[in-house]
Amino acid sequence: MLRALLRRWASYRYRFVPWIALHLRRKRRTIRYVPEKCKDKIISDEDVLETLLKIFKALFINDFGRQMDFFTLLPEVKSKYLELLAIEFKRSKTTGYNHQSQNIFNPEEVLFNTLGFSITRDRSSLISAGTGVFVTKGFVPKGAVVSMYPGTVYQKYEPIFFQSIGNPFIFRCIDGVLIDGNDKGISKAVYRSCSTRDQVGPFQMSDITWLTPVVQNPLAVGQYVNNCSHNKAANVCYQEFDVPEYFPIELKQYLPNITYSHDIPIPLRCVVLVTLREIKQGEELFSNYYTIVN
Numbered sequence: 001m002l003r004a005l006l007r008r009w010a011s012y013r014y015r016f017v018p019w020i021a022l023h024l025r026r027k028r029r030t031i032r033y034v035p036e037k038c039k040d041k042i043i044s045d046e047d048v049l050e051t052l053l054k055i056f057k058a059l060f061i062n063d064f065g066r067q068m069d070f071f072t073l074l075p076e077v078k079s080k081y082l083e084l085l086a087i088e089f090k091r092s093k094t095t096g097y098n099h100q101s102q103n104i105f106n107p108e109e110v111l112f113n114t115l116g117f118s119i120t121r122d123r124s125s126l127i128s129a130g131t132g133v134f135v136t137k138g139f140v141p142k143g144a145v146v147s148m149y150p151g152t153v154y155q156k157y158e159p160i161f162f163q164s165i166g167n168p169f170i171f172r173c174i175d176g177v178l179i180d181g182n183d184k185g186i187s188k189a190v191y192r193s194c195s196t197r198d199q200v201g202p203f204q205m206s207d208i209t210w211l212t213p214v215v216q217n218p219l220a221v222g223q224y225v226n227n228c229s230h231n232k233a234a235n236v237c238y239q240e241f242d243v244p245e246y247f248p249i250e251l252k253q254y255l256p257n258i259t260y261s262h263d264i265p266i267p268l269r270c271v272v273l274v275t276l277r278e279i280k281q282g283e284e285l286f287s288n289y290y291t292i293v294n
């Protein structure tokens with residue numbers, strides 16, 4: 001019993017903010033948050049952006065196709081939708097691939113049709129590790145964005161103490177920025193409140209559906225990826241990504257992150273999970289909780 005409790009504490013303490021603060025100096029010497037050989041990004045920011053735009057555009061077209069009241073949409077949303085449809089139509093003409101013109105798909109199918117794989121949460125293959133994330137269809141090539149780490153983004157001076165108690169979902173970026181990916185309790189309420197605050201007219205600035213059982217961005221399950229162990233090597237790595245100012249406003253509704261406050265104007269921090277090798281159908285994703293690249 002005591003041993004089980006100690007084991008639980010050992011795996012959770014690195015996400016308990018007061019513990020991090022107290023041990024940061026010592027940990028810098030002993031834990032390699034960024035191993036020397038991993039200082040460079042695995043893939044470029046341009047590649048991350050390209051993947052996100054590709055999947056978000058496909059989701060946008062699919063979601064709007066589902067709406068019966070298209071003609072009641074605001075003109076600016078309608079024109080953006082038509083613009084994207086035109087691009088998609090042109091693309092399907094050149095590639096001969098026209099999967100989205102007639103059918104409406106669920107988000108997992110859109111992911112598969114667009115990036116060639118689907119992922120989902122399920123019981124982990126590790127005993128007593130709870131839920132994990134699996135590739136359920138297709139395969140993910142090496143060096144591809146396979147998931148996103150959702151949550152509220154806190155600068156290191158912002159208040160997160162109460163949210164952090166008993167919360168194993170707090171992710172620490174290299175510069176001390178914290179992302180709270182817990183989909184329950186105070187964390188959930190804070191995310192929802194920030195999301196409502198930031199809405200601009202008809203446009204949502206972030207995705208809140210990762211807090212519910214029905215997600216609109218199927219990549220937003222990265223907080224459930226488990227830590228590697230001695231017989232399960234890491235097959236994905238965390239990579240930080242700052243959303244550029246020119247990111248299309250109508251696609252921000254698929255970004256599963258939101259800033260806690262707008263005290264200083266800074267780009268939105270996202271964290272994506274990038275594959276370290278090809279991952280096949282049925283495999284579980286494993287990261288190394290202490291390896292992040294920025």
Ligand SMILES: C[S@@+](CC[C@H](N)C(=O)[O-])C[C@H]1O[C@@H](n2cnc3c(N)ncnc32)[C@H](O)[C@@H]1O
Pocket residue numbers: 011012124126127128129130131132168169223224225226227228229
């Ligand atoms: C960010 S959560 C990951 C999702 C978690 N499996 C769940 O079901 O909520 C981190 C927690 O998952 C569990 N965990 C992660 N990796 C593990 C591992 N290799 N062995 C045992 N438990 C693990 C630990 O309880 C840890 O505090």
